Amino acid sequence: MPIPFLSLPDKDLQYALKCMDIGELVCLSLCSKRTKNLVKSSDLKIESSAKLHKNFIHLDAYPRKLHELQNHPRTISFYHYTDYWIIEKYGTNTYRYTVRREPGSTLSDWIAHFQYIFNAPIIDLFIIGNASLSNLETVKLFIPRCKKLELSDQCSDEVAKMAFRKSFLIAERVKIFKNIFDEDNGIIKYLSLNLKDVIFVNYQKPFKLTSGDLLSVNIEDLYIETAIITEKELNRFVKLWTKSKHRFYRPKFIELYLRRDIDRAELLKGFKYEPPLEDNDNSFRFKRKDGKELFLFMEGRLFERDTLMPIRLLSLPEKDLQYTLNCMDIGDLIAFSLCSKRTKNLAKFSNRRIGPIVADVYQNYICLEIRPTEVRRVQDDPDPLFMYLDFSNPQIKLDRKKGIEAWRKEGFAHHDWIAHFLSIFKGSLIDQLGINDVCSISHLDIVKRIIPKFRKLKIMELCSTELTKMTFLKLAPIAEEVEIANKPFGNDISQLLSYNLKALTFSDWRTPLELNNVIITEKELNRFLKLWMKSNHRFYRPKYIKLYLPLIDDINQEELFKGIKYRDMDYQYRLTRADGKELLITISWSSVDFMVL
Amino acid sequence: MSSTEQGTSSAAPAEPTTAPESAAAPEVPESFYYVHGKDKVVHKVSAGALQHSALIHGMISNLGYTEEQAKANPFPFENIDGDILQMVVDWCNQHKGKPTPPEDTNLPKQKEKLFDLVLAVNYLEIKELLTYCCKQVAMMVKGKSPEEIREIWMIPTDAEDEAAEKEAKKRAGKEAAGETAAAAGDAK
Structure with missing residues (x-):
């Protein structure tokens, strides 16, 4: 039964607004100018983020403080396409609305509306996904400033470079998940930008640094994970700093995450420093003539000269050998299995159980995830192990929390690594192969050669139509199950249904699948x-x-x-x-x- | 708690402790046994400490030695180096009558002795210490690459394994031929 909502007394109206969640408030605000102002008057404070994708922009919002009557602190998502918005909320009272664009209204109007009703003139976090350069230019008009800018690992090198170069115009804080730097395009150019807070994170391709790079930093707070820099270069940096060459050195805090052991003696070689700070043997104080001080904190395991006496492990009684192998984590066990045929068999017969192996295909590499199923009370267990197979190189890279290592094995091609892992863990096939939007179509045949059989193929939601189609045609015949998270074939899915598969799932949550051009009647x-x-x-x-x-x-x-x-x-x-x-x-x-x- | 004596010379057994007045039941005097390794140094160890070793515990139960008999007949472990046996005895004493913690910080620090320690502990059937030792062995290669593991654990390459296998086959063939010739000689 309809009620004249706006005729309610003001106090009751406000009370009713407080009971509504963000999605409901947005819908109400779209009814008229009066409701728009009414929602604004409810004064709901939100945290907002925007993510730029290739074809759409996605806004997330959640209330900073919940009213006592709101028991559903779920994030609300808005997906903007060319002519409509999808407003979606998960959790209790899950719902989804599609709001058509009014003639004449633009994306800019939508964002302005959103910012107006929630009194949020600046987006808190702006993430750049797999957007194109032209997207980047356009979006600048709608989101000229944000508190924090994030360049995801999905964006191309070109977009990441451009976005980072112009980042200081958009935000003071930047987080970048890509390593876009190489010989010609050194990190030094970017470290000298006038920014307040920059975080570089990339495990697959660590950031190479020199003392010169560190001396050129013009960022107040800098965090780099994973950084590659020698103790000698760090030593040089400290020495040059203490010689007061850089009076106007701006950085206040630099944190380098090396993910490896540090040779303390090499790092501190040849200069005087104050004794370690109280209660911390790994922190040192350096004083300059002008009175300025530099604190150096080293965390993690410091390098110790390895005085281990080798032991003849294979001569141990079988039971002890077996127990020793049981005490090793997956990464160590794999390393052991690669020593010789004998160690491979020993690793195999240790019967180590693991979770299903998942492979994800990205731009130029495959990421394998091996997850231990058992907690065995051994140090650093049971985090998953991530391994990377680069299409251009038959070596395998892996991340064991001490920097990225690269292993080679004579005679091993890409597919041999997969076969080796399946063999030692007694698996018959890779459980899931995920194709991400950044994967190149030209790599699909290589993927097929490397992983000739797998249980489930998952085509991710942001894959282009062409990539989805080609992936399905090339890889579905060797899969048992397929899940497609987008709609590459329009509504004509009949050609897919005839494939000999155990299961086929369409899970595009953005637009419902229609059969024969109508939602099935x-x-x-x-x-x-x-x-x-x-x-x-x-x-x-x-x-x-x-x-x-x-x-x-x-x-x-x-x-x-x-x-x-x-x-x-x-x-x-x-x-x-x-x-x-x-x-x-x-x-x-x-x-x-x-x-x- | 252990006393070490040169050779098989006797040492005065520990005096039984006096039971506290408040105790409900009188305390049973602790019995001691004696062990020695390759170096013949005799270690005096309490029965409580020796309970960690399934092998020695079984020997004690079967023999039913008196204190004097135990003193006169130390258990000989000729296959165990003296310093290794000392480590084992120390560990048993430290953990006498106590539940063993999941991680042991009192493990012998000399890693070069780890291999011999594992063999000794395996022989003496000291399950908890063996567990710790094997964990220590596993930790030796924590985060190491296959090449480093091969070096630390002295793992032969495939080529070396194949060569050793050929050599063993050759030797076995020679031995078999020798035995056949000897048998033929005997028959004549």
């Missing part, structure tokens, strides 16, 4: 049921079909089962065919399931 479903009942599909292979449909609670069951005999069993309906086969149909609020019994 009760009439179409009724026709399907009738045809199935008439045994026209004796060799019909599917055992289970699940369709997520919008507004399924409104399904007209009378029309669905029109002319069909069925048994009603509380939201489940059983159909029996003349040949005795049975079909169980389950209808829930968001889906309809068909199961052949």
Whole structure:
């Protein structure tokens, strides 16, 4: 029953607004100018972030402080496409609205509206995803400033370089997940930018630094993970700093995460320093003539000259050897397995159990994730181990929390590494192969050669139409299951349904899949049921079909089962065919399931 | 708690401790046994400490020695170096009657002795100490590359393994031929 909401007394109106979540408030604000101002008056403080993708922009918002009446502190997401918004909320009361663009309104208007109603003139966090250069130029007009800029690992080198060079115009704080620097494009150019807070994070391709780079830094707070710099270069940096060559050196704090052991003696060689700070043997104080002081903190394991006496491990009694192997973590066990054929067999017969191996394909490498299933009370266990296979190099890189290591094995090609891992962990195939949007189509054949068999193929949501199609055509025939998180084939999915697969899932949450250009009707479903009942599909292979449909609670069951005999069993309906086969149909609020019994 | 004596010379057994007045039951005097390694140095160890070793515990139970008999007949472990046996005895004494913690910080520090220690502990069947030792062995290669592991654990390469296998086969063939010739000689 409609109510004249705006006629409520002001106090009650405010109370009602406080009970609404962000998504509801946005929808209300779109009704009229009056409701827009009303929402603004509710004075809800939010944290906001925007992510720029290739085809759309995604805004996330969550309240800074919850009203006592709001028990659903879920993030609300807004997806902006060319002519509509999708407003989505997960958790309790999950919902999704599609709001059509009004004629004449632009993305700029949407963002301005969003910022206006929540009194948030500056976006807190702006993330650049797999956007193009032209996207970058356009978005600058809509989001001229933000508190923090993040360049994700999905953006191309070109976009990352451009965005970073102009970052100081947009934000004072920048976080970058890509290493865009090489011989010609040194990090030094970027470290001299006038920024307040910069974080570089990349484990696969560490950031190479020299003392000269560190002396050129013009950023107040700098954090680099993972950095590659020798003790000699660090020593040189400290020495040059103490010689007061850089009176106006701006940085206040530099943190380098080396992920390796540090040779303390080499680092501190040849200069005087104050004794370690109290309670910390790994911190040192350096004084300059002008009175300025530099504190050096070293954390983690400091380098110790290895005085280990080698032992003849393979001569140990079998039981002790087995126990020793059980005490090793996965990374060490893999390293051991690569020593010789004998150690490979020992590793294999140690029967180490692991979780399913997952492979993800990126721009020019495959990332393998091996997860231990057991917690064995051994130091640093059981974090997953990430390994990287570069398409251009048959070596394997891995991250064991001490910097990226690269291993080679004579005669080993890419696919030999996969075969080796499967062999020592007694696995038959890679469990899941994920194709990410940054993967190049030209690499699909290489991927197929490296991983010739896997259980499930997952095509990620941001993959382009072409990439999705090519991936499906090339890789689906060697998979048992396929999940497609976008809509490459429009609504004509019939060509995909005929593939000989154990399972096929379409999980595009942004736009519902439509069959034959309409969201499937009760009439179409009724026709399907009738045809199935008439045994026209004796060799019909599917055992289970699940369709997520919008507004399924409104399904007209009378029309669905029109002319069909069925048994009603509380939201489940059983159909029996003349040949005795049975079909169980389950209808829930968001889906309809068909199961052949 | 252990006293070390040269040769098999006797040492006065520890005096039984006096039971406290408040104790409900009188304390049973602790019995001691004697062990020696390759160097013949005799170590006096309490029965409580020796319980860690399944091997020695089984020997004590089967023999039913008196204090005097135990003193006169120290258990000989000729296959264990004296300093290794000392480490084992020290560890047993430190952990006498105590539940063993999941991580042991009292492990012998001399890593060069680790291999011999594992063999000794395995022989003496001291399960908890063996567990710690094997963990120590595993920690030796923590975060190391295959090349480093090969060096630290003295792992032969495939080529070396193959050569050793050929050599062993050759030797076995020669031995078999020798035995056959000897048998033929005997028959004549």
